[in-house]
Amino acid sequence: MSAATEIKTLIIDGKDVSARPExxxxxxxxxxxxxxxTLCHLDGLTDVGACRLCLIEIKGQTKLQPxxxxxxxxxxxxxxxxxxxxxxxxxxxELLFAERNHICSxxxxxxxxxxxxxxxxxxxxxxxxxxxxxxxxxxxxHERFTxxxxxxxxxxxxxxxxxxxxxxxxxxxxxxxxxxxxxxDLAQPWGESSCTRCGKCVQVCxxxxxxxxxxVGIERPKHPEFLPYLNLMREAQ
Amino acid sequence: xxxxxxxxxxxxxxxxxxMSFLDLDERLLELxxxxxxxxxxLVDRKDYPDxxxxxxxxxxxxxVDDEAKIRKIRxxxxxxxxMGDCAVTGNVPSMRNPIGPEAIxxxxxxxxxxxxxxxxxxxxxxxxxxxRPIHEHVKVDLHLPGCPPSADTFYAVLSALLAGETPDVxxxxxxxx
Numbered sequence: 133m134s135a136a137t138e139i140k141t142l143i144i145d146g147k148d149v150s151a152r153p154e155x156x157x158x159x160x161x162x163x164x165x166x167x168x169x170t171l172c173h174l175d176g177l178t179d180v181g182a183c184r185l186c187l188i189e190i191k192g193q194t195k196l197q198p199x200x201x202x203x204x205x206x207x208x209x210x211x212x213x214x215x216x217x218x219x220x221x222x223x224x225x226e227l228l229f230a231e232r233n234h235i236c237s238x239x240x241x242x243x244x245x246x247x248x249x250x251x252x253x254x255x256x257x258x259x260x261x262x263x264x265x266x267x268x269x270x271x272x273x274h275e276r277f278t279x280x281x282x283x284x285x286x287x288x289x290x291x292x293x294x295x296x297x298x299x300x301x302x303x304x305x306x307x308x309x310x311x312x313x314x315x316x317d318l319a320q321p322w323g324e325s326s327c328t329r330c331g332k333c334v335q336v337c338x339x340x341x342x343x344x345x346x347x348v349g350i351e352r353p354k355h356p357e358f359l360p361y362l363n364l365m366r367e368a369q
Numbered sequence: 370x371x372x373x374x375x376x377x378x379x380x381x382x383x384x385x386x387x388m389s390f391l392d393l394d395e396r397l398l399e400l401x402x403x404x405x406x407x408x409x410x411l412v413d414r415k416d417y418p419d420x421x422x423x424x425x426x427x428x429x430x431x432x433v434d435d436e437a438k439i440r441k442i443r444x445x446x447x448x449x450x451x452m453g454d455c456a457v458t459g460n461v462p463s464m465r466n467p468i469g470p471e472a473i474x475x476x477x478x479x480x481x482x483x484x485x486x487x488x489x490x491x492x493x494x495x496x497x498x499x500x501r502p503i504h505e506h507v508k509v510d511l512h513l514p515g516c517p518p519s520a521d522t523f524y525a526v527l528s529a530l531l532a533g534e535t536p537d538v539x540x541x542x543x544x545x546x
Contacts, residue, residue, distance in 0.1 A: 233461070233466075233467065234544075235461060236545075254539075257514055258458070259502075263458075
């Protein structure tokens, strides 16, 4: 790190904070104990701003910005929590529940699901939108893992961890809008794909979409926290 | 002071919410001093009363019968609580929605039946195309997710309501709890 590292100063929720120029608002907020809810973000992966839960208000701008892909700027004034933001965040959670078949009570991730715990934190007690109930498949062709599209929220953590960390890029996304889904290789069954069987995608999946066969819920909490350590060790080499 | 008139209703659910309600155990005696159960699968009353102060409704709306019941309940109830995940989200009963009722009836009454393979049409109510949470049919005053909501959740919610307060549901329970 150069001696003359530029430091930016900004205000988040009325608190004066300082940051390095390459940092995002989300990073700086969390460094300063300000919690902004996220689903697609994961420490150790590139941010894509897919879930929009981390939307923030920036003074002087009418548009809301996702904190995970917004770089800090000198003199920026950020609001990370307001009735308007809470309303949007609750609606996003409800849209995710309405879009596919999330049946928490019988889900392998019940009790270990980021969508489920966020709904509770944000005070979502019911979904005001009509459920779409799409007919979706479950891919159990892999000898160790299962992919249940009913529970997928298209956060693309699996796609990013496979490409960026494992370097295999087996996972990708196909289709648009309601027809969008994650695929292995060119939409081949997972068990017949070029999967390296490392299991990183399973560990980073925030819901019950990707899971290890024979291990459910409380028995097998996921451990996405390995990522920052892995990156740190690689940088040290 | 007159007691609060309470109804509990069982639509398309497994009765687990009612079992959990009964898990209040000795606290039921304390509640019984303040509430009167005027209609419930637990008491012998056939028709829904004209005036109910508070109704706890378990289960989703899955048949024409459920649909008629929930409308009647809403019309005669001051404060309606969707009790448990089936009432709140559709939950397990709604798992048939992507494939439709015909496939489910075929599986139950034809494929898996060893004798008299036929889909019943008399006495049993016709199934709706999709199983829906209660609030997609009528206005709900409080949603109580959980599969089932715990006895402690019931106690906290009923105590708060009896004291004229609004319970903080998310502090007590969640989907799938």
